Amino acid sequence: KEKVEITKAQRALMKVIVDAYNRHKIPQDVAKKLLQDQYSAEENFLLLTEMATSQVQVLVEFTKNIPGFLSLNHEDQIALLKGSAVEAMFLRSAQVFSQKMPNGHTEVLEERIRKSGISEEFMTPMFNFYKSIGELHMIEEEQALLTAITILTPDRPFVKDQQAVERLQEPMLEVLRKLCVLQHPQEPQYFARLLGRLTELRTLNHYHAEMLTSWRMNDHKFTPLLCEIWDVQ
Numbered sequence: 001k002e003k004v005e006i007t008k009a010q011r012a013l014m015k016v017i018v019d020a021y022n023r024h025k026i027p028q029d030v031a032k033k034l035l036q037d038q039y040s041a042e043e044n045f046l047l048l049t050e051m052a053t054s055q056v057q058v059l060v061e062f063t064k065n066i067p068g069f070l071s072l073n074h075e076d077q078i079a080l081l082k083g084s085a086v087e088a089m090f091l092r093s094a095q096v097f098s099q100k101m102p103n104g105h106t107e108v109l110e111e112r113i114r115k116s117g118i119s120e121e122f123m124t125p126m127f128n129f130y131k132s133i134g135e136l137h138m139i140e141e142e143q144a145l146l147t148a149i150t151i152l153t154p155d156r157p158f159v160k161d162q163q164a165v166e167r168l169q170e171p172m173l174e175v176l177r178k179l180c181v182l183q184h185p186q187e188p189q190y191f192a193r194l195l196g197r198l199t200e201l202r203t204l205n206h207y208h209a210e211m212l213t214s215w216r217m218n219d220h221k222f223t224p225l226l227c228e229i230w231d232v233q
């Protein structure tokens with residue numbers, strides 16, 4: 001039986017990531033807007049666009065706190081953010097869903113997503129993903145590390161120095177592997193299940209590109225920040 005122990009250095013790395021993850025969240029006044037009572041498809045789209053824009057800002061701040069990220073080549077920093085934004089946002093919105101947000105936000109959020117001009121064919125994989133994340137009952141350390149690992153994916157488009165990104169991602173994967181063994185001793189496959197979610201996330205990129213196209217076809221406007229990070233307009 002392998003004796004798994006998280007070293008002091010690994011615990012320090014985990015603390016930096018979790019603190020950054022907890023520090024950077026969508027401001028409450030933005031999240032609260034979900035509860036306002038207009039429910040038209042237009043209103044829902046505008047609210048979700050505001051959420052997404054706020055979430056991108058949160059994501060950029062979180063990423064800047066990942067040890068070593070700011071030492072990467074600047075173009076690679078941009079390539080990693082652009083390449084991982086949708087996945088990190090699906091991961092965050094899935095975690096928010098499964099945490100059963102306070103006072104019924106979850107139902108309201110689901111209602112707004114279902115009525116924002118997203119076609120049925122994208123709803124199913126999206127809510128299946130939300131469900132599969134919910135079933136994992138991740139602790140916040142796992143959520144924070146999984147988000148950092150998603151951002152530090154070396155084979156994003158246009159990344160020049162993939163080895164430099166691998167050198168940052170590998171220690172995160174090792175800490176997460178040990179954490180999973182310690183947190184879920186009765187489930188040796190838990191770490192593999194977490195990594196399986198990252199594969200599922202990649203498929204959502206494809207659906208999301210189609211969602212953007214169909215929104216744009218119906219003349220929906222995005223914010224400058226979303227246009228920049230998602231290469232639209």
Ligand SMILES: Cc1cc(OCc2c(-c3c(Cl)cncc3Cl)noc2C(C)C)ccc1-c1ccc2c(C(=O)O)cn(C)c2c1
Pocket residue numbers: 025026031034045048049051052053055086089090092093096105109113116222226
């Ligand atoms: C819930 C959502 C949706 C969202 O994006 C909304 C969108 C998406 C899309 C879709 Cl629908 C689902 N998943 C990922 C994408 Cl990226 N694709 O396009 C859009 C807009 C532009 C219409 C962005 C962000 C949040 C979000 C994130 C965190 C929190 C949070 C907390 O951290 O405490 C509290 N609340 C209410 C949150 C809401």
